[in-house]
Amino acid sequence: MTKFQKSVTFITSIIATIGFSIWLYNERTYEPAIGLIISLGGIISSLTVNKKYKNRRIKGEIKFDYSNNNGIYIIGENELTFETKWSKASDQSIHLYNDPNVISGIAIANSVYDIENIKDASQYDFSSRSRTVEKHGIAVLKNKYGNYAVIKILEIKDNSRGALKDELHFKYLINPDGKTDFS
Structure with a gap:
């Protein structure tokens, strides 16, 4: 992954994490929980180097x-x-x-x-x-x-x-x- 791709992944994952957190707070269902977990995975993967x-x-x-x-x-x-x-x-x-x-x-x-x-x-x-x-x-x-x-x-x-x-x-x-x- 290039530096630009990592930056885009990190930024979009942060935005998704915020969005899924708000959704999970308002509706305690499994869909926003799954989205939150996936978006956190995007943050972690963008911060690590192979x-x-x-x-x-x-x-x-x-x-x-x-x-x-x-x-x-x-x-x-x-x-x-x-x-x-x-x-x-x-x-x-x-x-x-x-x-x-x-x-x-x-x-x-x-x-x-x-x-x-x-x-x-x-x-x-x-x-x-x-x-x-x-x-x-x-x-x-x-x-x-x-x-x-x-x-x-x-x-x-x-x-x-x-x-x-x-x-x-x-x-x-x-x-x-x-x-x-x-x-």
Whole structure:
């Protein structure tokens, strides 16, 4: 669910909850009670994120099916949140986007193959909406809070090229100090 869809679900569920509560208060029957329960379910579902597509830790290794959840996987939390968005390219590369509101820029660390070799994440070119990251390549992300994360692509599976499913395997590191050096 996109942020807009979650907002619409939340707002309409609040309105429905109020309406069903008034109806239940005036007519103590099962119809408004059922409506109230369903509208509360809408509120709860709009406030939760599918944990299958989120890891709050500042470093980790992830495998997920990028053809689900609109290609979105969230790493970190609060001011260290990075909502990554991916789409299919091949089994040797994958597209990364800066579309989520929390992302202010994405870049490729060309000719760098280890996260520890990123000395200054701010030096990369963050000027494009999308980047194609090669297998074993490194992407650098900047969020709207000015923090940086680095992602290394470990493996890409593509169901149109013989794999059983689409799957992205990457490791990442978020700099918790708001600095640009990952060495």
